[in-house]
Amino acid sequence: MAKRALILLEGKRGNGLLFIQAAKRLGLHPITLSADPTRYDYLAAENLAAIRVDTDNLDALICECSRLRATYDIAGITSAEETVYATAGKLCRHFGLPGPNPASIERCCDKFAQRQLLAEAGVPIPGYRLAANATDVESAAADIGLPVVVKPAVGRGSSGVRLCRNVDELAEHTTYLLGGKHVWRSSPRILVEEFVQGPQYVPHIMGSEVIGVAAADFWPLPHFVYRGTTFPALLTDEEHERIVEVSLSCLRALDLCWGPTCIELRWTKRGPVVIEVNPRFAGDAQLVQGAYGVDLITEHIKLVIGNECNLGRKHSYTAAARYLVADRDGTLDWIKGDSRAAALSGVAEVKFYIEPKMPIVRKGDYRDCIGYIIAVSPTLARTEAILQRAVDLVDWSITPFPDPGRTETICTGGSGTT
Template sequence: MRGDGQAFALVESNTTGSGRLFAAAARERGMRPVVLTADPSRYPYLKHDSIDVRVVSTSEHDEVLAACELLSESDGLAGVTSSSEYFIGTATAVASAMGLPAGDAAAITRCRSKHHQRMVLSASGVPVPRFRIVSDVVQAVSAAADLGLPVVVKPSTGTGSAGVRLCHKLSEVDVFTRVLFDSAAATPVLVEEYVNGAEFSVEVFDDEVIGVVAKHLGPHPYFVELGHDFPAPLSGDVAAALGECALAALSALGVHWSATHTELRMSAAGPMVIEVNPRLAGGMIPALVQRARGIDLVDWVIAKAAGHPVSRRHSQESSAAIRFVQVQQEGVVRSVSGLAEAARSPGVDQAVITAAPGDQIRVTHSFRDRVGYVIATAEDAVRAGACAEEALAHLRVEVGGAGR
């Protein structure tokens, strides 16, 4: 259904993942999605899906507000949100200023700054890794020596594991923090103890735990997510402990509205919060939730932002898993293959390669290195994961003449 009612503003979008689904969900609810962006060329789906666009300097709150006020005057505006980590704060503040449904903009700001988030959680007694906030290389090396190696070094803003590294030596801390501080987007840096344990995320909507996701990470020293299983194959007690820890973090930060994505590690002492994200999960996690539980979290987020009722029922009990294709070298994509074989594999719902011959590939050691994926469903998460891995083995992306 093509939405032809009130406008629904989306401030920027995801270049990969769920951004396109946000616009589709708004249309399904009878609204007209309008993407506000500084550069429409970043989102090829806009033209393909005939989505209305307004070119706006989205880094400027006042310009986004003015664009939304014009939409409200001309068409009526049902809501404002963003599928992007970097613009959810702006979208929330604008919606609030216009009297539209919105969360707490101050709480979003606390979450978006990792060092402020850590300070709030630590002061509230929520378990987090020991950490230091540093503003130069000398402080970073001193902090690492004080905390004890290995340590994790990361920028205070960002998403998708970009700029995150495990350092086993003080010399590595020195070199890596120099890179971070020399970048154009230099911000305070977090140096924190490394928590050895399995990694999970807890997906929450309006203070209700939707479920726990098991994460599969690539090799150190990086933290690229290469797979997810939903629901995580855990005992009820462990899943409950992770959920309770996530809710405690959200309460401390004052985040109680719409979707949140909290990352944790299960340490020897119990759950420990790594990061709270005041937005819907990326990495195709919403697609896993929909396949496993029949819950459309993208639709829930759009409904919440438009003031529509949200049905909290789920329609099924199964499991889903995703595994990603990761590029290992830079260069030009020579060929892609294996899609038909992957799609025919047992349990597979979807097999996708997002790179095409001729594309220039740059290795970033972040989510941007993922150039395809397989989603599989089964009666339990272990089986779903095995099906996804079996199908993934068929996918090939040749870069610079070398295979994956």
């Protein structure tokens, strides 16, 4: 009898291995198709099956999956990576497997198209303009009024996203985006948006069910790099109800009714305002498992292979994550404290993405995260206390890169930004 396989397009630093582990628990043989499997260190470390193939080429993927069908029973196809999730949907349709609507995913990943659809449906969103050049950006910012958020119309993980508080910052960031430093996956188009202020919340959704709402905060502006997340958020019944209502309006407007979705919104004087809808898991899906006992990745894979998922809560705790970010560029000398932090009662996970001697170059986006710590307990206050104790145990040292204008290299120790 042929072994049942789960095909994974590309992987992911944060939860790629979780997809592999969940697949194995369900009795599936995970196979990763990637343009460069060496990008995912867990594949080699776990001796996992991976095949090199151009994941931007649908015909090549169909050919490879057809070849694999001669050996395996392909139970499902999916991806942890947003950039190829629509392609995974197209493969599912080609092979008659359950999956998302690829057209809906593509519309959602185009932030301008997403904005238009949400606006037409009456969903509260920031004021916005589309720009193709520096003149358009300047004009859009003048129309909306500084400060504004400037971002690529297609992108992820806050890459290329910046708050521009004055005309100098606006010109600097526009030059960065259009001057060849930013890597575009499509033709350059820029969104200029109203800067909406207020607490940040992230509803976690599977299908058309809002499982819960997380509270999130950022490291200091002008970049939007997450500092921490708490699940569930401390909300009044009315606030929760309004967030759920807006979230479901987003799903209807964007035709997202299958699989995972996370929505970033801010609570303002006029209530919830949607910043972005993402057709994928939030980066902190592990918090849902810690707080409610619901393994979203496993339940998603059940959908992928045609089974029913179970989103029922098994308990009700509070889970929180702190994302570790370096405060300078340079070479990592050492990093320590993970084993001591992990040994604390209530700490669910400690993860470092870096190792000694690795260079650290901050980008102002998700890549600035060098690790994270997750804590879980029955109460918010206790969870926060455990998390802070764990963070205080972590330390590292970074030697700044040599400055050609100085005669000596500055060596600085310390725990950086935690």
